[in-house]
Amino acid sequence: MLLFAKRKDREVQSLLTKIVNNNCADMEALIEGPRAEDRVRLTVVVLVIPVEKKRPAVQKMFAAVTKEFSSGGVALVSNEQRVAEDVVLGFRWEGAMKFVRGAAKHLSPLGAGFYQMGVELSEVVYPGDYPELQSISF
Secondary structure: OHHHHHHHHHHHHHHHHHHHHHHOHHHHHHHHOOOOOOOEEOOOEEEEEEEEOOEEOHHHOEEEEEEEEOOOEEEEEEOOOOOOOEEEEEEEEOOEEEEEEEEEEEEEEEEOOEEEEEEEEEEEEOOOOOHHHOOOOO
């Protein structure tokens, strides 16, 4: 029986190694070519608030998780295909909500119902300027 257990472990290790290697940033860079800026892989929860008629549409807000950050943008993963050109992202930071406005640059399917959205961030948004943001928290 022990012989089979070791084989199963090797199969699991082999599969996990393949998954990691196929999703490693260094390996992706070889396929895609060099990026203008490095990315930092970091997963945090973020609220995505579409902007309509120059105002945050809080009633259309949804949650997503970050995949990676650069100094000027973020890649988000969500479980629905939601198209919004202009968004406000809500981050929880030091016990408070912080908001940043950005423009969606792409929306790509990842599979199994998940989508990746690239957002170029442009300015900090203050809840005092948009009272509808003052009650948002998670």
